Amino acid sequence: MTDALKLAEQQLLAPGGLGHSDLEKVLHHLMGPAVDDGDLYFQNTSHEAWSLEDGLVRSGTFAVEQGVGIRAISGEKTGFAYADEIIMPSLMQASSAARAIAQQGSRGTVQAWRRQDPRALYLPDDPMPTLSADQKVDLLRQIDTYTRSLDPRIQQVMVSMAATHETILVASADGSLAADVRPLVRLNVSVIAQQGDRREQGSDGGGGRFSYLELVKDNAWQRFADEAARQALINLEAVASPAGAMTVVLGPGWPGVLLHEAVGHGLEGDFNRKKTSAFSGRMGEKVAAEGVTIVDDGTLPQRRGSLNVDDEGTPTDQTVLIENGVLVGYMQDKLNARLMNMKPTGNGRRESFTHLPMPRMTNTFMLAGEHDPEEIIASVDKGLYAVNFAGGQVDITSGKFVFSASEAYLIEKGKVTQPVRGATLIGNGPRVMQRVSMVGNDLKLDAGVGVCGKDGQSVPVGVGQPTLRVDSLTVGGTSTQ
Amino acid sequence: MVDAAMVAQDVPDRDQELSKLAESAEAAIEHARSLGASNSEVSASIQFGLNVGVRLGEVETLEHSRDRGLEISVYFGDCKGHASSGDLRPESVRSCVEKAADIARFTQADKCNGLAPAERMATHFPDLDLWHPQPLDAGATMGRALECEAAGLDNPAITNSDGASASVGFGLNVYANSEGFVGRRDGTRYGQSCVLVAGEAETMQRDYWYDSRRAYDDLEAASATGHEAARRTALRLGAKKIATCEVPILFAPEVASGLIGHLIGAISGGALYRKASFLMDSAGQRLFPDWMRISERPFLPRGPGSTSFDAEGVATHDRDIVSGGVLNGYVLGSYSARRLGLETTANAGGVHNLAVESGEHTAPELMRQMAAGLLVTEVMGQGVSIVTGDYSRGASGFWIENGEIQHPVDEVTIAGNLKDMFMGIEAVGTDVNDRSNIQTGSILINKMTLAGS
Numbered sequence A: 001m002t003d004a005l006k007l008a009e010q011q012l013l014a015p016g017g018l019g020h021s022d023l024e025k026v027l028h029h030l031m032g033p034a035v036d037d038g039d040l041y042f043q044n045t046s047h048e049a050w051s052l053e054d055g056l057v058r059s060g061t062f063a064v065e066q067g068v069g070i071r072a073i074s075g076e077k078t079g080f081a082y083a084d085e086i087i088m089p090s091l092m093q094a095s096s097a098a099r100a101i102a103q104q105g106s107r108g109t110v111q112a113w114r115r116q117d118p119r120a121l122y123l124p125d126d127p128m129p130t131l132s133a134d135q136k137v138d139l140l141r142q143i144d145t146y147t148r149s150l151d152p153r154i155q156q157v158m159v160s161m162a163a164t165h166e167t168i169l170v171a172s173a174d175g176s177l178a179a180d181v182r183p184l185v186r187l188n189v190s191v192i193a194q195q196g197d198r199r200e201q202g203s204d205g206g207g208g209r210f211s212y213l214e215l216v217k218d219n220a221w222q223r224f225a226d227e228a229a230r231q232a233l234i235n236l237e238a239v240a241s242p243a244g245a246m247t248v249v250l251g252p253g254w255p256g257v258l259l260h261e262a263v264g265h266g267l268e269g270d271f272n273r274k275k276t277s278a279f280s281g282r283m284g285e286k287v288a289a290e291g292v293t294i295v296d297d298g299t300l301p302q303r304r305g306s307l308n309v310d311d312e313g314t315p316t317d318q319t320v321l322i323e324n325g326v327l328v329g330y331m332q333d334k335l336n337a338r339l340m341n342m343k344p345t346g347n348g349r350r351e352s353f354t355h356l357p358m359p360r361m362t363n364t365f366m367l368a369g370e371h372d373p374e375e376i377i378a379s380v381d382k383g384l385y386a387v388n389f390a391g392g393q394v395d396i397t398s399g400k401f402v403f404s405a406s407e408a409y410l411i412e413k414g415k416v417t418q419p420v421r422g423a424t425l426i427g428n429g430p431r432v433m434q435r436v437s438m439v440g441n442d443l444k445l446d447a448g449v450g451v452c453g454k455d456g457q458s459v460p461v462g463v464g465q466p467t468l469r470v471d472s473l474t475v476g477g478t479s480t481q
Numbered sequence B: 001m002v003d004a005a006m007v008a009q010d011v012p013d014r015d016q017e018l019s020k021l022a023e024s025a026e027a028a029i030e031h032a033r034s035l036g037a038s039n040s041e042v043s044a045s046i047q048f049g050l051n052v053g054v055r056l057g058e059v060e061t062l063e064h065s066r067d068r069g070l071e072i073s074v075y076f077g078d079c080k081g082h083a084s085s086g087d088l089r090p091e092s093v094r095s096c097v098e099k100a101a102d103i104a105r106f107t108q109a110d111k112c113n114g115l116a117p118a119e120r121m122a123t124h125f126p127d128l129d130l131w132h133p134q135p136l137d138a139g140a141t142m143g144r145a146l147e148c149e150a151a152g153l154d155n156p157a158i159t160n161s162d163g164a165s166a167s168v169g170f171g172l173n174v175y176a177n178s179e180g181f182v183g184r185r186d187g188t189r190y191g192q193s194c195v196l197v198a199g200e201a202e203t204m205q206r207d208y209w210y211d212s213r214r215a216y217d218d219l220e221a222a223s224a225t226g227h228e229a230a231r232r233t234a235l236r237l238g239a240k241k242i243a244t245c246e247v248p249i250l251f252a253p254e255v256a257s258g259l260i261g262h263l264i265g266a267i268s269g270g271a272l273y274r275k276a277s278f279l280m281d282s283a284g285q286r287l288f289p290d291w292m293r294i295s296e297r298p299f300l301p302r303g304p305g306s307t308s309f310d311a312e313g314v315a316t317h318d319r320d321i322v323s324g325g326v327l328n329g330y331v332l333g334s335y336s337a338r339r340l341g342l343e344t345t346a347n348a349g350g351v352h353n354l355a356v357e358s359g360e361h362t363a364p365e366l367m368r369q370m371a372a373g374l375l376v377t378e379v380m381g382q383g384v385s386i387v388t389g390d391y392s393r394g395a396s397g398f399w400i401e402n403g404e405i406q407h408p409v410d411e412v413t414i415a416g417n418l419k420d421m422f423m424g425i426e427a428v429g430t431d432v433n434d435r436s437n438i439q440t441g442s443i444l445i446n447k448m449t450l451a452g453s
Helices: A004-016 A020-030 A088-099 A133-148 A213-219 A222-236 A254-267 A269-273 A334-339 A373-378 A429-434 B014-034 B090-104 B138-153 B222-235 B253-266 B269-273 B334-340 B363-370 B418-423
Strands: A037-053 A056-074 A077-083 A154-172 A176-195 A198-208 A244-250 A294-297 A318-323 A363-366 A382-394 A400-412 A415-421 A424-428 A436-439 A451-454 A457-460 A462-465 A468-476 B039-055 B058-076 B079-085 B158-177 B182-198 B205-213 B245-251 B294-296 B319-323 B354-356 B373-380 B390-401 B404-417 B425-428 B443-451
Touching: A004 A037, A004 A154, A004 A176, A020 A037, A020 A056, A020 A088, A020 A154, A037 A088, A037 A133, A056 A088, A056 A133, A056 B090, A077 A088, A088 B058, A133 A154, A133 A176, A133 A222, A176 A213, A176 A222, A198 A213, A198 A222, A222 A400, A222 A415, A254 A269, A254 A294, A254 A318, A254 A363, A254 A382, A254 A400, A254 A429, A254 A462, A269 A334, A373 A415, A400 A429, A400 B373, A400 B390, A400 B404, A424 A429, A424 B390, A424 B404, A429 A436, A468 B390, A468 B404, A468 B443, B014 B039, B014 B058, B014 B090, B014 B158, B014 B182, B039 B138, B058 B090, B058 B138, B079 B090, B138 B158, B138 B182, B138 B222, B158 B222, B182 B222, B205 B222, B245 B253, B245 B363, B253 B354, B253 B373, B253 B418, B269 B334, B363 B425, B363 B443, B373 B404, B390 B418, B404 B418, B418 B425
Parallel strands: A056 B079, A077 B058, A244 A382, A363 A462, B245 B373
Antiparallel strands: A037 A056, A037 A154, A056 A077, A154 A176, A176 A198, A244 A468, A294 A318, A294 A363, A382 A400, A400 A415, A400 A424, A424 A468, A436 A468, A451 A457, B039 B058, B039 B158, B058 B079, B158 B182, B182 B205, B245 B443, B294 B319, B294 B354, B373 B390, B390 B404, B404 B443, B425 B443
């Protein structure tokens, strides 16, 4: 197995002539009076994106960024500074700035290195060279031609393809030394269809921690094109969404963004330490209906939200958050775990070396139940069937969440009927989870395009769920009939 | 507290830093030329800053930031490549240019690619009064954040805090292109914000307030920001849903600027040439009531969006985007302008200080004018389609009856179509939010669908 730590040392430390003893020297310098923990986070990220519109691949971009973020922790205080040059003088300067947070007091210690056991949820190889530039351009054009051929009403096709290759190394005063080399690719297809004066959009995509070859194997990209076209064409027929409280059936897969918003964020350690989450202080309580089990799992091979180790060097894990309706776990980074006297769960993540880590989700989903999806739909006399979503938002404190359906239908007398547009769902996370009355047997994870934002930091995540029935959720549309 | 002297940093030497950025940019352009590029354009920037977070009277985070970067677009005839680097070392800049050139070898020719027209480049660079540096003083910044939160916690209705923050940032940027244009920009920014919690357990509510200014002396007192955050949070206690209905909606200034943002999104070049806008071919049409005026004022001293040239070096100018309710023009950079057969409006990178002209009435007067309806102070979610104009978002605020606030409202949605909403604007209040790049008072809309219980 290729050793991520060796690769990371070669790429991040060797060019500046740095070795283990230099890291120790910086950590000793960082662990000044009253500093009780600290870490050095080295990162190199390269990224490319190619995009097509109007049948032309008229732009491509490449970006590279590298640096080190240095953090000193003193009780609940964190000092942070970073440098874009990985050389000794910059490291010492940044550690001086970071440690200035601490007051006078006793000095923390630097432990001997303990290496993490390497693991390989994905291959460390750079995904970018797995297709040549010519092949990338040809692929985008092929997708364009294919998508346009699906229906004459398709007026616009936009295709984008992107890859990231990230190498990180974390050296912490507690002795942990860990590295991870992370590939990530993504393909998106977006179409605009027109019928008369009416124009509607559809989009779909997928990706994960693998090479571009996964997207071309067996023309895997075709389902994204098919799906984007199908959504746009269906929306051409959609009528105004009803408004008011009604029963809602959520489709499997991407609609799991509901869990991400309604439950996931509220179970991140920082909000619970601060007691500002609607779930604060409710450990052991029944916060969801019976049969509802929700996990966060960063260990799924090749998934977009997976990591071998998090950005603090903690191996990722499967963390059960809600078990059969009962709140049993939070997602933690090191700082919040220590302050809450809990264990870190491998959820300490950061957008880059210029940002501080905080508790974040990886792949968050609800486990399957026992009902057939058909049975769930048949159980609804009048309601909404929401299959695809544009995204959501939550107010952690009041528990309110909102998300917008990009594909939804009316359910009338147990049958899916008319497509509707402009449906926004709004509810209160803990209350809505109590109203989950049926859980499907069709658990599905999303195709791999999720991005989660918190405090201005974006990280890739996964979501998933089986078909769900929620009794009474407020649907915001324009039609009050 | 920390020993402030230990972490206070000197003000960066603006002219020296700008010269270094210009040298990097010119080196990149020269390298692109040596690789055979017919044209190239570069933006190089550096930012220095300090951000302090406090919570319940203790400092939680002290972050020092120093971000550098350069991005380049190279043109080989009508083919374009783009690349960026997170540092400005000469070898990084050279390799960045080479990457961009590599990409341009594979992209397809597009006649609309290229630099903005040379005759449109800015030639006057008036002092816009955007540079007001002070030493980056960690102690003083901590003090400001602590004072802000303490003022908020003083309010007896406040039960918890999500923290307050104070920040200082200095930014410098050089845009240069291969036709010899070099434009320098500077700007300082001071900010503070406070997020508080009122109530307990299931009744908990949260709200915030902030201020952000070019000059430190223009910031409101830190305690004023904290008091306002507390006042807004306390007002939310006891929020409830209301029944589904059609009513007038009054958007508070902070959310009203979002509505104008949707207009800008829909009249932006990218949405128009992709035929992805509900406002295609709408220039010259009346979209608003006939008294409505929205102007762009790029030269406002200390303005949040002030600049004498856009992201392509094109000279900015004052203009009325909407007057007499009629849309006078779009929001274009040179690429989208060529695609549409029009001329750039100096909006590569966005708009520069938009102002919606206020009427004569204050916000309380607008409440009386609407008699019964919803005052919206927060919107949530992404339910806005620029393609169709469909608007459906989560909202919270206050139920108004007899022109007076009756009780707080949450967990409802408001929905309509932006075209009808724009035409249905009945008034713009005098309570302008001047912190924002889009400056407007409260906006009263005649009717939207409110979905609740």
